[in-house]
Each structure stands twice: as C-alpha cells, then as structure tokens.
Amino acid sequence: MPTSDNAGNGNGLAKIQQLGDNEEGRPTVKAQTIDELHSLQKKKSAPSTPKGSLPTSASVFTEEERNKQQLESIRFPKSRSRTCDSYFTPDDPLLQEISFKFAKRRSSASLASLTRESGPKVVKGDPAARKYEASRVEHVPHQILTPTIAVSDSALKFTHVLYNLSPAELYEQAIKYEKGSFITSTGALATLSGAKTGRCPRDKRVVKDEVTENELWWGKGSPNIEMDEHSFMVNRERAVDYLNSLDKVFVNDQFLNWDPENKIKVRIVSARAYHSLFMHNMCIRPTTEELENFGTPDFTIYNAGQFPCNRYTHYMTSSTSIDLSLARKEMVILGTQYAGEMKKGLFSVMHYLMPKRKILSLHSGCNMGKGGDVALFFGLSGTGKTTLSTDHNRYLIGDDEHCWSESGVSNIEGGCYAKCIDLSRENEPDIWNAIKFGTVLENVVFDEHFREVDYTDKSVTENTRAAYPIDYIPNVKLPCVGPHPKNVILLACDAFGVLPPVSKLSLSQTMYHFISGYTALVAGTEEGIKEPQATFSACFGAAFIMLHPTKYAAMLAEKMQNHGATGWLVNTGWSGGSYGCGSRIKLSYTRKIIDAIHSGSLLDVEYKKTEIFGLEIPTEVEGVPSEILEPENTWSDKQAYKETLLKLAGLFKNNFETFTYGENNQVTKEILAAGPIIHDA
Ligand SMILES: Nc1ncnc2c1ncn2[C@@H]1O[C@H](COP(=O)(O)OP(=O)(O)O)[C@@H](O)[C@H]1O
Ligand SMILES: C=C(OP(=O)(O)O)C(=O)O
C-alpha cells in the first residue's frame, strides 16, 4: 500500500503533484532555461592582449565560434600521423563534417578498450555489420545485461560500451560531447549537473516487498519512500530503454569498502562522461588484474538522469525518481543528473548490507594520528566532516562514509567530495591542491579565458563541489583502513549560536545527540537575515539509513563502550549570537579544538556543566580564547541568549519524541535523560 504521502487517487493512478521542480527542499539551479544555465558558468575575461594587437583574446569569439574552434583543435591535433581524420583539412566544411562523424565513431569504438589492437571500424547502417561489432564487444569484460525484447528496432540498435575509461579518455568524451564541460586553469574538469544541483531526498524510493517490509524502517521520519516492484520495473525499463537508445554508454566496474573481507562490487551504467569520471574518483578503483576477474557485480546502478520518469507511473510525484530494489540489487536514476545521488545511493545500500554482517555503517569522516589514534567525524552536510578530516597533520582515511567492524574502521569510498563554496588555499590547502587534472568540479563559475575558478561565485548554486580520488590528498592512509576509534566527534553547525564550541559527552549523551542528529543552517543567504533552520536527521544521516535509527545507535554504543572511545560535541557554527548577529566560529579555532581532542590534552582540563543541555565544557583550550568556550559570554543580550537556548532545547525535545514511542522503542530512559532538561519556570 502506498504511504499517505504518495496515496493513489482511488482510480489506481498515483497522485501527481504539479509543482514542477521548484518545490521547497529540492535543490534546483538558479536558471530558467538551459542557455541561461550555461551562461552562468562563464564570466567575461579581462582582455589578455593589448589593444591593437590581433584578436586572439577569447572574448572576441562568440560561444559558437569558440566551440567550433575548440572542436577543430581537438580533431586536428599537431601530430596528425596516426589519426584517421588527419587527411582532411580543417577548412573544408564538407570534409570537416565527414571527419567529425568519423572521429566520433573512431573515438567511441576505440575507446571501448577492445579495439586498440585492431584499430577502429566504421559501423554503417547494416545490421550484419552491427552484429559483427556486437560480437567484438564481447571482448569487453562485462556488458550491460538488458531484458531481451523479442524483435524491435531498439533490440537491433547497437550501443557502444565505454568500459572503465581512464580520466584522460573521459575528459575527451566530456569535452567533445557534453556541453558545459571545460578544463579549468588547474586541470580539473568543470561540469554542470543540470537543473538539479543537490540531492532530491523526497524522490528516493525503495521497493517494499515481503522481506523489506519487515526489515527496513518505514513511516514517519524514514527516508525510505515505498514503491512496489512493478513500478520499479517500469522505471527500470524506462532507464534501460533510454540508455539503449544512445550511441554509447559508460560502464564503471569498481569496488566499495577498503575492508578486503567486506568489499562490494558495483557496476555503474551511465550516459555521461561526467558521471563515469565522478564514480571513477569516488569508488575504489580496481587494478587491471582485479578488473579481469571482476565477475558479477553485487550491485548495479542504471543512471538515466537526463531522462525524466513518467509522472503517470504509480508512486511518482515529480519527474525525478531514484529507485532502489534490494531484491534485484539495482538502482535506477531518472530525472536528475546530480552525481551525488549515485554516491549516496550506494551508501544507502551499504547501510543495509553492512549491519547484516554486524558491521556499523557511518556517515562520518575519519582520520588517524601519527600514533595510530583514530577519530570519527559525524555531522550533517556542511558541518565539517570533509574539512576537518582533511588535516595536514594527520592521515586521511576518508571524508564521508565508513564502516566499523570487529577489526576496526574502513572507508567505503575511494574518493572525496568536497564543498567548494568560498574555498581558499589558506584555510583548506590540501583540498585546494587536490583540484587538478582528474578532479570533477561541479557547477563552479570560472573566467572564460583563463579558466580560473571563482570559488566565491554562487551563480549556478551554492552547492559547488569537487570530487577527487582520495590519493590526491598527500597524507592519505592507504589502504584506507585503521584501528578502532579513540574519539567520536559529533559536529553540529549551530546557527542559533547557543551550543558551546566543544563539549565532552557521556556515552548516553553521545547516543542522545547521535540519534537526534542536529544541525542548524541559515535559511537563505540572499534575502537578508532569516531565522536559522534546525534540522534533525537521525544518525547524522537519516537520508541514507535503511533500518530504524536505534539499530545503528545500539551498535555505536556497544562499539564505543567496548573500545573506550570518548564522545565530543563540536559546534562549527555560530558564536556571539545567532546567524545575523554573531559570526561563524573561525575554522582555525575549530582546528585547535580538534587538535586538543586528538592529542588527549582536552581530557586533562577542568570542566563546567551547562544549564539546560547539561554539557561539560572545558574552561580552556590551547590556542582558543577562553571566553568563547562558554556561549553565554559571547552574547551581549543575555536574555536573548536564554530564550534562544530554551527554544533550541524545545526543538530537541520535540524531535526526540519520534523515538520514544512506537513499535521500535529501544531508547532507554538513560538516553532520554541525557537530552536537554527544561525546568518549568
Ligand atoms: N569553524 C568551522 N569548522 C568547519 N568548517 C567550517 C568552519 N567555518 C567555515 N567552515 C566551512 O564550512 C564548510 C564545511 O563543509 P564540509 O567540510 O564539506 O562539510 P561536510 O563534509 O560535513 O558536508 C566548508 O566549506 C568549510 O570551509
Ligand atoms: C554528498 C553529500 O555529502 P556531504 O554534503 O555530507 O559532503 C550529500 O549529502 O549530498
């Protein structure tokens, strides 16, 4: 049965919300048309040549001339000897057209990684010839498996499989065929993700069947919006048909999880080089040998993000749907090209598979000191997992997704996905330097001539991102595994400005704050001052968990207890007042606080218990002005402080009620007592 959110309208058709894509909460791009979107990406350059000289400055070309010039330079490289198109002169328009077509085929055929020895073959419209080509594709270790449709034109059509291409090959594909792809001044590949510039959690569906009905968390607060198997198959067929209609698709075979005993094999079938390069960076890259013996994947994604879902399909509420079938071990993406859906979609799968093996999956960053001390950094988006786990004095294990098993911690991924807004070399040097050849830069704005990225520019979106292989960070721990954590740091970006910059937590407090999963970000940064928006997301990642939050919390409590880990709450948000009055805590102060946690020095100082939240705050931290450690000190209006504190405490209590009743109640009185206590005045 559909949930109330997706209730049918009685005649068997799903209720269609005609709200388009601008519904609240769905991150969309700040443009009305594709052309407008593309025009946001590039800024006019200052002239690079003195007046009066030849018009070599890029700004004198129209967009079209520029593209044409670029294509020509790609098609007619200086060393012409080995390119098939080298006999044509670039200025013959007819030959140009032919050579372009030929080059296109050549590249897609040769890039299939199997025709290198035999050279390219041009496939004409003869089905027999296509059969020949298709049989050659069998040399590709793995083809996409599609259901056999008796005889239709689509079944006869041949689609090239571009299998595990290298970053260089993917750059060429992106630049040739995907509008909005450019090389930046540091060598990164700038791309546009299209209308969607963030995840769409309200369009993420999971197949509810006899098994998942009992296993998964459904209903209030759950991220798992149900769909039935039939509707999944309708969307799957739509995605597969779309992919089959293309001349070529990209296939990535890769791994998740650095723990060799719990490695998961994933296959990603996508239509864009951008998506293939993103996953190349984000998943663990197999060696040639591992690829030869890859076998059957444990999980497959069909990403047909350019193509919408059919809004008249049952359960659909918009033109976007991200669908997960655990029984089929498949995910289908329709109607969003935001690459983060693939990464986080696989994370959801891990949140199902790992607990079955008694392994805890964590939405956290992770790093390790020189002495082998491991820290976990939990937190919602924007709270500092990536920034603080990337620490020049420590070894990076991973920035976002981990497992904690009997043998210690392991990163699920092979790359990092950093926010780029206001990125600076001074504050985040390692991330800054990771933005080089091979890195995917999403939705950034750059100077059209020098291709220098302006990280302060939010014209396309505020959620600008860089996806790079983890070894682009110099002090990476390879393989990305480590011993049991010593510190568990819960990050909250408190835009109310009432949580202390750091407090030490008891185990029950750690559980309380882990289940609450609080952060508060500023509502809208453009239209002046607005109230901070409190967000509660169970386990600091409600969008990705598949089981009831208390299952993960119970595992965390047990592991922390067994291994003697200390819990900390770190506010990376506001101090001296709420957003609008106060200011964000300096990153350099937060880093000092984190240093003191890692070194153990914060265990040896005096503590003071706060009112309401009952948090233990240190009276001193090396390198941090002591007066900011107690938030009340930093507020000039003490009454406003008290009111804001009570307001936030009320929001916490309100949120926690979800977990204190209902069938799944495993929350003990102790955990409840570890939350804020509001005394009646
Ligand atoms: N005191 C602070 N602590 C952590 N991050 C901060 C702080 N002040 C500003 N920032 C910025 O906040 C953002 C944190 O984002 P990020 O590390 O990507 O979060 P996450 O990985 O948890 O989504 C970064 O852009 C960082 O530069
Ligand atoms: C990719 C994401 O992770 P984060 O914002 O936590 O870095 C996301 O939440 O979409």
Ligand SMILES: [Ca+2]
């Ligand atoms: Ca995240």
Ligand SMILES: [Mn+2]
């Ligand atoms: Mn992150």
